[in-house]
Amino acid sequence: xxxxxxxxxxxxxxxxxxxxxxxxxxxxxxxxxxxxxxxxxxxxxxxxxxxxxxxxxxxxxxxxxxxxxxxxxxxxxxxxxxxxxxxxxxxxxxxxxxxxxxxxxxxxxxxxxxxxxxxxxxxxxxxxxxxxxxxxxxxxxxxxxxxxxxxxxxxxxxxxxxxxxxxxxxxxxxxxxxxxxxxxxxxxxxxxxxxxxxxxxxxxxxxxxxxxxxxxxxxxxxxxxxxxxxxxxxxxxxxxxxxxxxxxxxxxxxxxxxxxxxxxxxxxxxxxxxxxxxxxxxxxxxxxxxxxxxxxxxxxxxxxxxxxxxxxxx
Amino acid sequence: xxxxxxxxxxxxxxxxxxxxxxxxxxxxxxxxxxxxxxxxxxxxxxxxxxxxxxxxxxxxxxxxxxxxxxxxxxxxxxxxxxxxxxxxxxxxxxxxxxxxxxxxxxxxxxxxxxxxxxxxxxxxxxxxxxxxxxxxxxxxxxxxxxxxxxxxxxxxxxxxxxxxxxxxxxxxxxxxxxxxxxxxxxxxxxxxxxxxxxxxxxxxxxxxxxxxxxxxxxxxxxxxxxxxxxxxxxxxxxxxxxxxxxxxxxxxxxxxxxxxxxxxxxxxxxxxxxxxxxxxxxxxxxxxxxxxxxxxxxxxxxxxxxxxxxxxxxxxxxxxxxxxxxxxxxxxxxxxxxxxxxxx
Numbered sequence: 001x002x003x004x005x006x007x008x009x010x011x012x013x014x015x016x017x018x019x020x021x022x023x024x025x026x027x028x029x030x031x032x033x034x035x036x037x038x039x040x041x042x043x044x045x046x047x048x049x050x051x052x053x054x055x056x057x058x059x060x061x062x063x064x065x066x067x068x069x070x071x072x073x074x075x076x077x078x079x080x081x082x083x084x085x086x087x088x089x090x091x092x093x094x095x096x097x098x099x100x101x102x103x104x105x106x107x108x109x110x111x112x113x114x115x116x117x118x119x120x121x122x123x124x125x126x127x128x129x130x131x132x133x134x135x136x137x138x139x140x141x142x143x144x145x146x147x148x149x150x151x152x153x154x155x156x157x158x159x160x161x162x163x164x165x166x167x168x169x170x171x172x173x174x175x176x177x178x179x180x181x182x183x184x185x186x187x188x189x190x191x192x193x194x195x196x197x198x199x200x201x202x203x204x205x206x207x208x209x210x211x212x213x214x215x216x217x218x219x220x221x222x223x224x225x226x227x228x229x230x231x232x233x234x235x236x237x238x239x240x241x242x243x244x245x246x247x248x249x250x251x252x253x254x255x256x257x258x259x260x261x262x263x264x265x266x267x268x269x270x271x272x273x274x275x276x277x278x279x280x281x282x283x284x285x286x287x288x289x290x291x292x293x294x295x296x297x298x299x300x301x302x303x304x305x306x307x308x309x310x311x312x313x314x
Numbered sequence: 315x316x317x318x319x320x321x322x323x324x325x326x327x328x329x330x331x332x333x334x335x336x337x338x339x340x341x342x343x344x345x346x347x348x349x350x351x352x353x354x355x356x357x358x359x360x361x362x363x364x365x366x367x368x369x370x371x372x373x374x375x376x377x378x379x380x381x382x383x384x385x386x387x388x389x390x391x392x393x394x395x396x397x398x399x400x401x402x403x404x405x406x407x408x409x410x411x412x413x414x415x416x417x418x419x420x421x422x423x424x425x426x427x428x429x430x431x432x433x434x435x436x437x438x439x440x441x442x443x444x445x446x447x448x449x450x451x452x453x454x455x456x457x458x459x460x461x462x463x464x465x466x467x468x469x470x471x472x473x474x475x476x477x478x479x480x481x482x483x484x485x486x487x488x489x490x491x492x493x494x495x496x497x498x499x500x501x502x503x504x505x506x507x508x509x510x511x512x513x514x515x516x517x518x519x520x521x522x523x524x525x526x527x528x529x530x531x532x533x534x535x536x537x538x539x540x541x542x543x544x545x546x547x548x549x550x551x552x553x554x555x556x557x558x559x560x561x562x563x564x565x566x567x568x569x570x571x572x573x574x575x576x577x578x579x580x581x582x583x584x585x586x587x588x589x590x591x592x593x594x595x596x597x598x599x600x601x602x603x604x605x606x607x608x609x610x611x612x613x614x615x616x617x618x619x620x621x622x623x624x625x626x627x628x629x630x631x632x633x634x635x636x637x638x639x640x641x642x643x644x645x646x647x648x649x650x651x652x653x654x655x656x657x658x
């Protein structure tokens with residue numbers, strides 16, 4: 001009777017001499033698939049990340065943008081929402097310049113600015129660029145939200161900041177309708193509101209950055225705002241207090257956005273560097289350009305809505 | 315224009331004192347007069363006493379004597395470095411305001427009467443911009459002040475700058491340079507911020523993370539010296555390259571952040587003031603909430619000065635140079651990481 005042979009667990013260290021007598025040995029059936037002797041690189045990376053964060057070994061830009069944090073912690077949950085919940089379809093991403101300053105101008109809707117966040121993911125995943133969004137001052141007054149907004153690369157919607165970012169070659173996102181757009185009633189869905197005072201156009205003109213019109217379909221349906229509790233909004237210092245079919249009726253459950261199917265389309269860039277210098281001082285030109293951008297977005301919205309069959313399914 | 319006779323105010327402070335000593339070491343400069351109500355800064359006392367390079371005038375700039383000194387010595391360049399948040403002498407707020415604002419007014423009045431004065435350099439502060447949620451992220455020299463506490467150091471600086479503008483209008487022949495310095499940091503300066511980061515547990519405002527831009531004390535001195543020795547009229551922001559987040563700075567210093575809700579800050583501030591540790595003024599609190607970053611394009615292009623230290627380097631120099639013992643050391647975290655990952 002032959003002696004029982006010890007089969008080393010580690011196959012690589014098995015000596016060829018030991019297996020020579022009776023041909024190629026039969027490998028033991030592994031109990032688990034893929035046993036991991038060393039920690040996976042993901043874990044190592046996580047620890048490395050944690051160490052860098054804890055010792056302050058990371059870079060932020062002048063606006064407080066922290067790419068590492070954005071990439072590691074802020075984008076993944078948004079990406080899940082983008083892919084699984086809203087199943088965003090993106091067209092015309094090639095219209096976003098691959099480099100250099102450009103201004104993405106978009107319609108605003110949905111009671112909460114999820115459309116802005118989804119556009120940021122769309123830009124990041126389709127063009128490998130960060131969208132530096134311009135937010136309302138309310139965002140930066142709220143604790144935590146303001147800090148997160150800065151860290152994810154957003155800044156206050158004001159001309160100095162917009163021009164500064166455009167000059168340094170960043171892709172800037174702006175929602176000129178502001179609260180008028182995002183807080184409009186469901187009955188006014190996909191009807192563009194007034195485009196501010198055209199501040200974004202003068203910023204683009206001053207820096208010569210092209211304007212990329214962006215139309216978002218689907219965000220209107222996430223929180224259909226059917227009423228506005230104005231006294232409560234005043235009390236809380238908010239621009240509006242929305243009532244949707246589920247909020248505040250179902251409490252926190254009502255705050256879950258409806259899973260509408262989204263389509264984000266980036267239109268052809270409108271050049272602004274073809275005008276003579278100091279063109280931004282001509283209010284008529286600024287108005288005309290503002291209207292042109294607004295009309296482009298509105299027409300694209302109608303076209304996309306025409307193609308859409310059901311707001312919630314493909 | 316190379317100055318022949320320079321008068322430096324605020325030599326009791328770090329910048330004023332060192333600037334006077336540096337100018338005295340410059341062979342082109344004939345005489346350096348240092349003025350303050352308190353003895354010169356400890357770091358330069360040697361230079362004043364033994365080398366006798368700096369003539370120290372112990373006087374209050376609110377005293378009419380200052381006008382006499384300027385006229386008799388035929389001062390051609392006046393450097394006003396006395397504007398300060400925490401003066402070495404009095405600490406009562408009303409007294410500080412008096413010193414800052416009325417002192418500057420008296421000094422400017424004296425300069426206006428003195429025909430010999432050709433250049434005026436005013437050390438101001440970035441605090442004149444205020445801080446808040448409605449501020450642009452990057453402030454240029456043209457950004458108007460906004461959100462400043464009604465009574466505080468920043469307000470003093472704004473008022474002083476107003477008087478300086480008035481002086482520049484009345485004496486167009488004098489080259490007036492106003493330098494708005496970002497928060498100073500360095501191993502041997504003592505500011506609100508250096509004391510703040512020296513606390514083992516650093517109170518921060520819950521839910522806010524300020525962007526901070528610093529200026530190494532060596533760079534601040536260099537920029538003041540350049541302003542005093544070369545004529546470059548105008549208003550200039552002076553701050554180092556790059557930005558640190560407040561939380562990041564606290565981590566780099568190995569400190570523990572202690573987030574306090576905004577509403578509880580006054581109580582915490584009183585406690586810290588009472589314990590004579592750190593002064594939390596309203597302006598400083600707003601700064602810790604929102605931070606402040608200056609655009610320094612004009613400093614580089616027009617003034618011709620590029621800070622040698624970045625914000626990060628300046629901060630690290632402060633941490634190492636002032637011998638801060640980290641509460642949480644990077645070695646500990648590194649060791650923990652190696653232990654958990656099992657790398658050898």
